[in-house]
Amino acid sequence: MDYLVLLYYCYTPLENPEQFREEHHRLCLHLNLLGRIIVAPEGLNGTVSGRRADCAEYMRLVKADPRFAALEFKIEEAAAHTFQKLHVRVKAEIVHVGLPAIKPYERTGIHLSPEQFRDLKDQPDVVVLDVRSDYEHRLGRFKNAVTLDIENFREFPEKVAELAQYKDKKILTYCTGGIKCEKASAFLLDQGFDNVYQLHGGIIKYGLEAGGEDFEGQCYVFDGRVAVDVNRVNPSVISECHHCHTPSSRMVNCANPQCNAHLPLCETCAGELAGACSPTCQQHPAKRPYDGTGTYPRLSNHYRPEQGLVSYRAPGA
Template sequence: MSDKRNFSYVVSSFYVFYPLKKETLETFRDKIESKGRSLGLVGLYLLGHEGANATYSGLLSDVLTFESYLADALKAHADSEEELKLEFKKSPSHFQPFKEFRVKVREEIVTLGREDLVPKDRKRHLSVDEFHEMLQRDDVVILDTRNDYEYEIGHFKGAIDPKIKEFRDFPEYLKASGLPKAAPTLIYCTGGIRCEKAILAMEEQGFDNVYQLEGGILKYLEKYPQGRWEGECFVFDHRLAVDAELKPTTKFKFCPHCGQPATQPITCKRCDAGAVVCTKCLEASTHKETCSRNCAYHFQRRPDKKGAPQEKSFLAQKLTEASGEAHHSG
């Protein structure tokens, strides 16, 4: 079946570990925010002394204008003479997946809870082709560094799920994992940034044969949409996930109760509206067989009383909130 959606927007993301002057971060934040908004972009841009991590969306011409501006802007606020290399990952969207363009200053541009653990150089990056080739081997350990709900909707064939709720739990997982420290180990994440710190955490604990996927899952799917990837890839914006062709998911919806990916269609027990709820919420309580938190609350109090359908879908509600900051990752 052909996809009839109008993909008029481009979603672009990048990260760079590149020392920036602490004393000018606030000024730099204002400049980046002003530039992005003047171009009509929406998204989230994280800045810190260790570098930048961003995902944003707009018309292709505006995205490219913004990206041509970024290199000089970053160099102007650099705290070193290091060479700057930016690599952008792009995918199509038929809607704007953020509410507005925001720039935040953070201690870490990806939160491991270790401000001292900053990548200083390239640590055993594998190109997409090299990673794909190693995935075929029987002697490698494939370790997902993402959260459990990300793994659940898609992962590389044979990958281990660390079952963590957030990235800062990864070092503790390693300590208790019992994984063979000398075995060749492939690690991956959405865009590559988590692996940059994960490999350092693994080295601290004696893992000395670890390789990371350069550019992450998004870069892999650009070249191997029918490769070793199974399922879809969770993303931290209102697309929720992208399929193997990097297009916004048509399979998953936001669960109205927990916000996680959902596939179970229901008829709301309070207002009779159709909705999609995740399996975990349905299994947790009968009052979650409702289309919203509001209906769940009222149905729990008065299961015998019907109510009017909700005026906004879960996605519409999310798009009116300044959300996404705590979960931005890659």
């Protein structure tokens, strides 16, 4: 395959995130990368796609910055760009949870390699904790994992009280690429949990290096692929079509923008309902035309950095 997808993050202090954002955006444009990148005073977080040579140069230049010496790239192959646009934005946190005082580069859970995680996860004194949102863990999760009823990661702190029953256990946290676990495990330590661990590199790295064993279903990803297979050992499908309840991992947004629910919908039901999640939404006067994908990306205005903080679409994308 001619393209790569890079998933990465690094918690590290950045003194001037606005200036860094400007320089980093220009770098991505120069290398024809597309994706979503967040810059914050606490570090860098991104997922980008591009041609192999461009991605290789990007990784070389990022790693050459001493602030990102510890950054690790999760690398996957792709047939084409998995994004339509490029966004590089400054935010208060590189993953929004509302805990800017929690600094993972000072203290966080013990990092476990994929192999260590696999060997520990089924021990009797261990609880495997999924810190992702509902729509993610419903599509796929580790066997016997504890999941939280949250629509967004920023709800995680208020759910920690529900985990008090596990304070005498080893808690193994996991997420897609590892970034949420850095904040989640650090917050658990702050709340008095003593034995907190995290899957280093997340589900993606676990799939690449440990075959994805016992990860049931598919892994939700935040690019055009939406869902990817990670389990090459004992794969399964655990999600169901929202309408007919047959096994399906095909994620869509409801074609009714007033609903816009993000859920599994099989091709047959999506066709019959014209991309809507229900007959009611199908009849809604604001329903968007359904093109068979179930995604509705915002239009680009061909942004260049000197024009302001909006999006840029590469020529021909």
